[in-house]
Amino acid sequence: MTNVPPLDLTRQYEIIREQINAKVQDVLASGRYIGGSIVDDFEKQFAKYIDVSHCVSCNSGTDALFLALRAVNIGPGDEVITTPFTFFATTEVISAVGATPIFIDINPQTFNLDIQQLEAAITEKTKAILPVHLFGQPVDMTKLMAIARQYNLIVIEDCAQATGAEWNNKKVGSFGDIGCLVFFLLKI
Numbered sequence: 001m002t003n004v005p006p007l008d009l010t011r012q013y014e015i016i017r018e019q020i021n022a023k024v025q026d027v028l029a030s031g032r033y034i035g036g037s038i039v040d041d042f043e044k045q046f047a048k049y050i051d052v053s054h055c056v057s058c059n060s061g062t063d064a065l066f067l068a069l070r071a072v073n074i075g076p077g078d079e080v081i082t083t084p085f086t087f088f089a090t091t092e093v094i095s096a097v098g099a100t101p102i103f104i105d106i107n108p109q110t111f112n113l114d115i116q117q118l119e120a121a122i123t124e125k126t127k128a129i130l131p132v133h134l135f136g137q138p139v140d141m142t143k144l145m146a147i148a149r150q151y152n153l154i155v156i157e158d159c160a161q162a163t164g165a166e167w168n169n170k171k172v173g174s175f176g177d178i179g180c181l182v183f184f185l186l187k188i
């Protein structure tokens with residue numbers, strides 16, 4: 001029986017071994033393990049890559065989503081429309097800030113939330129939409145943003161599984177008010 005590992009990053013590492021080792025050495029030599037110019041530099045370069053004005057790095061995608069909801073004052077009494085088919089953190093953070101997740105079903109072709117069902121789920125309590133670009137496949141952000149603007153709703157994009165994915169030649173994470181992206185090693 002052949003043992004095929006689910007993930008093997010050693011070959012990718014070999015290709016850029018020298019750059020990675022040099023950067024790790026820079027961090028160790030700087031004596032700064034939190035923040036500092038290397039993190040600032042990353043945030044600037046990443047904001048440029050996504051084509052947004054600001055990037056703030058966090059310890060996890062869950063925290064990025066949680067902080068995004070807190071940053072726009074979402075809390076008890078607010079409803080956030082999202083998808084039931086995602087990693088549990090998407091819904092967990094909505095509950096963690098005291099808001100109520102409202103699920104709309106997914107489109108069986110894309111596995112992403114079904115835009116056709118979006119308007120019917122909007123109530124007086126709806127404050128935000130939290131679309132998830134699952135498996136690297138972007139949500140139709142043209143239609144979603146049009147509905148969000150029409151109803152004056154905040155959009156927080158969960159791009160944890162879609163860093164670098166594009167909708168109409170524009171990176172996911174740059175459509176909504178805040179985008180949350182992830183670099184965990186199993187991610188795209």
Ligand SMILES: Cc1ncc(COP(=O)(O)O)c(C=O)c1O
Nearest residue numbers: 060061062086087089090158160
């Ligand atoms: C769709 C989705 N949202 C959020 C997260 C949370 O990211 P993290 O595991 O870095 O907290 C993940 C990660 O698995 C994810 O797949």
